[in-house]
Amino acid sequence: MSTDHPTPTLHARHDHAHCVADALTRADALCAQRGARLTTLRRRVLELVWSSHRPRGAYAILEDLSQQDGKSTAPLTVYRALEFLVEQGLVHRIESLNAYVGCASPGASHSGQFLVCEGCGDAAEIDDSSIRTAIESAAIARGFRVQRPTVEVRGVCKDCQEKHP
Amino acid sequence: MSTDHPTPTLHARHDHAHCVADALTRADALCAQRGARLTTLRRRVLELVWSSHRPRGAYAILEDLSQQDGKSTAPLTVYRALEFLVEQGLVHRIESLNAYVGCASPGASHSGQFLVCEGCGDAAEIDDSSIRTAIESAAIARGFRVQRPTVEVRGVCKDCQEKHP
DNA sequence: GTAGAGATGTTATAAAATAACATCATGAGC
DNA sequence: GCTCATGATGTTATTTTATAACATCTCTAC
Known part of the structure; x- marks a missing residue:
């Protein structure tokens, strides 16, 4: 199900770097406040989810992760991180796409x-x-x-x- | 993901046989009217989808089908039938369950x-x-x-x- | 009856998700 | 600082869900 879309337009004009940085900062704050452990891995997965505003599949994230590290990562690693992020309300799962997207207003x-x-x-x-x-x-x-x-x-x-x- | 639910209750009290027969009759009528071919296979799959009011997975239907016939059927057979049924609005796919359920009011x-x-x-x-x-x-x-x-x-x-x- | 479109069969494979168990890291309590 | 318990991650294998590619069959229109 490789849904190759041409170019994202909905949010095309915004400062996405800032957008991601913001999301990470809010995630740090929320997790700290809750005593939840936003580990390095989880934080990296969150960052990869936020790499665009398009829902991303677990295996796409997995690939990014593996590529960044050189070594290959197991699917479970990503799924576990995603599970945590969804539980914390930092990420939503889009059921109809089997994919994940960053939450626009976590905590709310x-x-x-x-x-x-x-x-x-x-x-x-x-x-x-x-x-x-x-x-x-x-x-x-x-x-x-x-x-x-x-x-x-x-x-x-x-x-x-x-x-x- | 074998979601074993105890017993269906939502529609527990109704005459389900009648419910299924009704759905099949309406499907026959609708397809005839549209010139769509509700073949034996498709009709059987529709019937199996309607076997309860719980969404059923494609592979569950596949099993029923294989069991009924003695011989084993390929997944694609079921998926193709389901695709047709969804297109005709006779069946809905529940995205969050990867499962299919009969449409309560097809045509509408x-x-x-x-x-x-x-x-x-x-x-x-x-x-x-x-x-x-x-x-x-x-x-x-x-x-x-x-x-x-x-x-x-x-x-x-x-x-x-x-x-x- | 025949051509052609659409339906089904067959085999293989891709994509998405989880299970079971081992090992590692972190933080609370001493 | 050390230890232990808990939770996080690693590893390997497997399950579940879905599709691709191509062959064959079967209706229907003519």
């Missing part, structure tokens, strides 16, 4: 809503309260107790629409 | 919203207009064109809550 709510562009592959995290409450209401109406809502909307982002009119 | 809208119970494993399909419009509005606000919204809500259904208070 976490409804897990994404607009996934078919064009560029970017996944924009949103946190729309009306979606959240609509889901909650629908569930309550059926006596269903919500634990983890997943919203993944496939479509085409603004930039990609402009490119291909 | 198809927003693809599910309440997935962690207890019994049942996936109740809902079609809540306020969820649909909330997603649509959120997308529009960001210039995003929606193609396929996916909503999969993990939680605990009414019956399972009553069982484990």
Whole structure:
């Protein structure tokens, strides 16, 4: 499932280096505050997840990791790091892509809503309260107790629409 | 990932045989109307998907199929049938489970919203207009064109809550 | 009846995820 | 500082999920 997207556009114009640095700093702070151990490996995996705003597969991250180190790493290593990062709310898993993406606002709510562009592959995290409450209401109406809502909307982002009119 | 759930409860009380027969009849009608070929194989796979209201993995269906026939079937056979059924809107894929479930109202809208119970494993399909419009509005606000919204809500259904208070 | 499209069969392989167990590192308590 | 227990990582093997490439069959339209 190598989804080769042309170029990411959704966030094309921003200072991505800053964006990553920011994410790492917030992760450091959050983990310190919680007494969670953001080890070197986990931090590196987090950085690799953040290397773009496109969800990345575990094996893609694995490759990066292996390449950086020269030696090859086992899948489990990456999966374990990802598991930790997801638990800490630093990374989200995009179910419909079997891939992972950095969380835009760790520490906060976490409804897990994404607009996934078919064009560029970017996944924009949103946190729309009306979606959240609509889901909650629908569930309550059926006596269903919500634990983890997943919203993944496939479509085409603004930039990609402009490119291909 | 063998999610062995105790017993399905969400739809425990209904006449499931009737439920399946109904689904097959509607599928026949829809495909006839569209000129789509609901072959014997595809119909059998549809029936197996409907064997419960729990999403079933492709390989589980494959096993059933092989067992029924004595001879073993190839995965691709099942995947191709499922692909057809999903295209026709007769079956939905639950992304977060890598599994398939019969569509409650084929031919109709198809927003693809599910309440997935962690207890019994049942996936109740809902079609809540306020969820649909909330997603649509959120997308529009960001210039995003929606193609396929996916909503999969993990939680605990009414019956399972009553069982484990 | 025949051609052609679409459906299925067959074999092999890729991609994604986990299991079981060994070893290593870190930090709390002494 | 040392020790031990806990948690993190390494290693090897395997399972689960999904697709590729190509051959053969089977309907349907003509």
